[in-house]
Amino acid sequence: MKSSFLVTPAENQPGASIDGDAAEQPSRRNFLKGSAALMVAPLLPASAKSRTSDEDAVAVAAVPASPPTVPWQEFLPDVIGVLDANPLDPSPTGTANIAGGEAGRPSHQRWNEFAARAEPYELHAAQRENWVFSPSYPAQPVWTYQAKEPDLSILSPVVFAHYGHPVLCRIYNDLPANHVGFGSPEISTHLHNLHCGSESDGFPGDYYSATKAGPTLTSPGGFRDHLYSNIYAGYDELQNGIGDYREALGTLFYHDHTTDFTAPNIVRGLVGFYCLFDELDSGDERDPNPSALRLPSHPYDYPLSFSDRRFDADGMLYYDQVNPDGVLGDKVVVNGKIEPVLRVARRKYRLRLLNAGPSRFYQFYLVRPNNVIQPFTYIANDGNLLERPLLNQTFVRLGVAERGDIVVDFSRYPRGTELYLVNRLTHVADDTRRPDRVVAPGVRVLKIVVDREPPEQDLSQVPSFLRPLRPLPSTAELAALPVRRWVFERRQNMWAINGQFLDINVPRAQIPLGGMEIWELASVDNGWDHPIHIHFEEGRILSKTTDGRNVVIPAHERGRKDVFVVNGRTTIRVLLRFRDYKGKYVMHCHNLIHEDHSMMLRWDIV
Ligand SMILES: [Cu+2]
Helix, strand or coil, X not given: CCCCCCEECHHHCHHHHCCHHHCCCCCHHHHCCCCHHHHHHHHCCCCCCCCCCCCCHHHCCCCCCCCCCCCCCCECCCCCCECCCCCCCCCCCCCCCCCCCECCCCCCCCXXXXXXXXXXXXXXXXXXXXXXCCCCCCCEEEEEEECCCCCCCCCCCEEEEECCECEEEEEEECCCCCCCCCCCCCECEEEECCCCCHHHCCCHHHCECCCCECCCCCCXXXXXXEEECCCCCCHHHHCCCCCCHHHCCCEEEEEECXXXXXXXXXXXXXXXXXXXXXXXXXXXXXXXXXXXCCCCCCCCEEEEEEEEEEECCCCCEECCCCCCCCCCCCEEEEXXXXXXXXXXXXXXXXXXXXXXXXXXXXXXEEECCCCCEECEEEEEECXXXXXXXXXXXXXXXXXCCCEEEEEEEHHHCCCCCEEEEEEEEEEHHHCXXXXXXXXXXXXXXXXXXXXXXXXCCCCCCCCCCCCCCCCCCCHHHHHCCCEEEEEEEEECCXXXXXXXXXXXXXXXXXXXXXXXXXXXXXXXXXXXXXXEEECCCCEEEEEEEECCEEECCCHHHCCEECEEEECCCEEEEEEEEECCCCEEEEEEECCHHHHHCCCEEEEEXX
């Protein structure tokens, strides 16, 4: 089969020479790098057999169900744990401080512009020995990103950051080098979807530990510095010192992105939130600035991550990192807890919902104990504020890595009211293949109890206009743009893009700095859904078509997005820009097991 990689006009695109016929099996040597090769085999239960073709899905033995849990035994903290700044020793440097213990990364771009005023933060990827997912299961080791002095009541802390205030985040790798079990103790931390230099992006080939370095680093190291400039895209274009405020991001999350091991390392726990504020979305509901939106703010701005997990008969975390289909979790872990309780005051809350994966899709509803659906306001998709809030919404649907920010007004309920967040979306064959029907009443994943009056007046609001979108180019301008077509499909029992598997050393597209392109993300109908994530800049969906017929773009997808779910015979056309930084980035399926089994490609800005 000839490659379906299309570029128009062809002569404009250096990537046009890529040929899908060059597809080859990804290197298993690479996949089984280091110590991991020694431990995968004993982990495999007899039931976990890899599929041998696309057609034999029904032949796969199911992974045993997780043991039952007694729900609503533990409370989430009333105030989410936030990371504090602290001075760094040794001081950060533009060029990697290899003598001081840093991994051999490329030099920071725009160092002289941002370093002097960057606020220092420090995170340690480390094993926590006694985490309790549920009192029904034994305390067990997990991996977290934690502060130098960790808060043991939470997994990874939230980072609050502000546009115009750069952050220098040093991330130590303190994971056990002699680790046994699934996962790999090297890390490369991606901050999804910050607009930053590739050396700070957590490029998958940039994984490091004190003794090992990924193929795109020059040497191992105990830490790596990330310069999060916190500028909007359009920095060079506008020459205003900060960029285009219409490109603001809000709800981001950091997570490990190590080549071939992202799924197991995230299952072990390496995920945290990063919330980014600016003058509009200022994180202060009492902000006197007239342009401030005054959305509900900390501690009433509450991020919630949802992670599908499976546990073995002993209640210990289980994952099969070798099976290219992965494992669909049958327990939903909310901020590290199974079936926890969140106590709220009678007032408005901003809840930032994240599907942290690895594979399950959700459709969340807020219901009363009698399953009557409660409405809320949808304000941001993929972390980006919509132009206008969507009022009286009843559900949030999230593919892996998608985010939905909602505002719920709990003042409508008397004290003592109990509500549940339920997932009504099922999966075909109860495996990782794709979401299926919406079935009521659904699975209760979080209990919310309205348990108190707010200590002070709720002055937060949801204005009728949130953040403007940059107008799309004219039809004529769009027609003149280069188009790249990327087809996502199963191949040779693995996952491919345009018939090719990941080679982290070779860019599949080289895009001139400042360029604008249309990317067509397409699926062939083999029954799998792929939530496709493109690093670096948000995109705008121009159209969705199935078998050539236009599909209506839902209201919440008409803003800026960084995850695009392709399925069936659908093609999504996305407008993308490539501004302000050069270097290597990736596009990949965010069903993490697909990502690890090669549904990823490198593209460079040159
Ligand atoms: Cu996928």
